[in-house]
Amino acid sequence: MKITVSEKKTEYEVVIGKGFLSSFGERFSVSGKTLIVSDDGVPQKYAEEVAKGLKSVYKFVITQGEGSKNLKNFSDVLAFMLENGFERTDNVVAVGGGVVGDLAGFVAASYMRGVNFYNVPTTFLSEVDSSIGGKTAIDFCGVKNSVGAFYPPKGVLIDTDTLKTLGKRQLSSGIAESVKMAATFDKELFSLLENTDDFERDAEEIIRKSLEIKKRVVENDFKETGLRRALNFGHTVGHAIESACFPRLLHGECVALGMLVFSSEEVRER
Ligand SMILES: NC(=O)c1ccc[n+]([C@@H]2O[C@H](COP(=O)([O-])OP(=O)(O)OC[C@H]3O[C@@H](n4cnc5c(N)ncnc54)[C@H](O)[C@@H]3O)[C@@H](O)[C@H]2O)c1
Structure with missing residues (x-):
């Protein structure tokens, strides 16, 4: 099942199905380096499946929970990308719920003024809502989603098996x-x-x-x-x-x- 979304003069595809996480790289023709951002509450097998179809994969795992949508994690992920020589044509993939999606999306929007961002949502909330619409953010000075950007993803892959x-x-x-x-x-x-x-x-x-x-x-x-x-x-x-x-x-x-x-x-x- 596919939905095409048009946002900010860009179009992207949302694919929905079962048992097809490992097809991520091929489906979206992802090339170059890819950083998979996830959290420690998301079963790591999902990130591993997504990584299967990719060539040059890096992983960054944050602590689960809203508290992780913070400036420190934002800065740490950016520093990790710089240290590992990520370039503007490279990719960031969020594998997790809305917390991971919002943080990783904002990182992607900011690094080198914007690299390719993909979302693989794994909570029901992120699958029905936060994975599309282009809103990315972190919480700042105690105010939820107060710093962020409108930055649509290049593609969204929803595997309903993750709900199990x-x-x-x-x-x-x-x-x-x-x-x-x-x-x-x-x-x-x-x-x-x-x-x-x-x-x-x-x-x-x-x-x-x-x-x-x-x-x-x-x-x-x-x-x-x-x-x-x-x-x-x-x-x-x-x-x-x-x-x-x-x-x-x-x-x-x-x-x-x-x-x-x-x-x-x-x-x-x-
Ligand atoms: N950008 C938007 O448009 C938008 C819209 C709505 C909400 N949000 C944001 O989304 C966030 C909430 O997202 P959420 O409800 O997905 O919470 P979440 O990202 O905190 O995930 C909830 C918990 O589920 C765990 N988890 C994730 N996937 C799992 C899986 N498949 N199996 C087992 N555990 C799993 C996570 O580790 C976490 O502990 C909030 O920060 C909110 O501001 C953003």
Whole structure:
């Protein structure tokens, strides 16, 4: 399954499937040096699979968690690339969730004024949401995502087999973002989420439908001036809850609570 996204005058492909991480290099014709950025909570077999089809591979593993989206890691990854002679035509691949994607994407946007960036998201949240749209960032001076860049990837590869190792809470947190997209744009997706009796079977369809929504919104409003704000449904109250309850509650859990406040009684009950 393929989706083509147009952002900032560039087009890229999102491929969704199962058991095909090792085809990454070939699918996107990746050449030159490649830095794979991951975190220590992501099963390392995923980075190893991605590395299989690549020639000159380097790896950088950060500590898992939001705390890693910081200036020190940003600087350490850049220094690692300089030390290893990375050039402007080389590549950075994020293999992990939104934390890895946001940090690695910002590194890619900044090194030599921009190298090729690819995303291989491995959490449900990053597969339905953060892997497309071009937002990259780190947290700075205690403010989430306050320093970053709009920098679209060259390609995104989503392998739904990676969800098999994801904990239930992380999965539900990601599903909340999908519910948000369904509630704002797509009643068929809402009904699929509500009625699925085999999530593993339907995951690919849910991801595709969610990404189609985000794609439409991003293509029409890349810099988040109007329509894209609709995707912030649940986030105003959600962010307030997150500030008060971090790190006890996950992002999606806070968004879910934030959406409930603004939902009708009927939707709330469903
Ligand atoms: N750029 C965007 O458009 C955008 C959109 C939404 C959220 N975000 C950002 O995304 C981040 C949250 O992302 P997230 O929810 O993916 O969290 P995350 O990246 O912190 O990942 C959650 C946990 O799951 C682990 N993990 C990842 N993949 C796994 C797998 N397949 N199996 C087992 N464990 C796995 C990680 O090690 C981590 O401990 C936040 O920083 C948020 O700001 C960015």
